[in-house]
Amino acid sequence: MWNNLFFGVPLSFKAEALVVATGFDTFKSDPLGCFALESNSYYKIGRMIRCLNLPTLFVQEGGYFVEALRENARQLVKGFENV
Numbered sequence: 001m002w003n004n005l006f007f008g009v010p011l012s013f014k015a016e017a018l019v020v021a022t023g024f025d026t027f028k029s030d031p032l033g034c035f036a037l038e039s040n041s042y043y044k045i046g047r048m049i050r051c052l053n054l055p056t057l058f059v060q061e062g063g064y065f066v067e068a069l070r071e072n073a074r075q076l077v078k079g080f081e082n083v
Contacts, residue, residue, distance in 0.1 A: 010052055018054040021061045024072045031066070039071045046079025056080070 010018060024042070026035040049056060058080075060073065 007052065010054065015052075015054055018049070018052060018056045020049060020056060020058050022058050022073065022076060023061055024069055027066060027068060027072055029066045029068060039068055039075050042072050042075040043079035046076040047082070050080045 024030070025033040026037045026041075027033065028036045028038060058076070
């Protein structure tokens with residue numbers, strides 16, 4: 001289901017570029033979040049985004065300053081660049 005949603009929506013709109021709001025409030029240690037993503041989850045998300053083969057802009061917009069914020073951002077970019 002998630003793969004169809006993730007890949008299908010941008011492709012169905014014939015998107016020419018992608019802007020990604022990188023809200024790291026989905027991290028397990030975020031004080032207000034209710035998600036449980038690990039740092040390596042963002043690596044996997046970055047790989048999925050790269051598979052869309054679209055010019056991509058990442059915009060940091062969420063996530064409290066937790067110890068792992070830098071690592072989470074690094075993992076996202078690393079996953080995006082290493083496909």
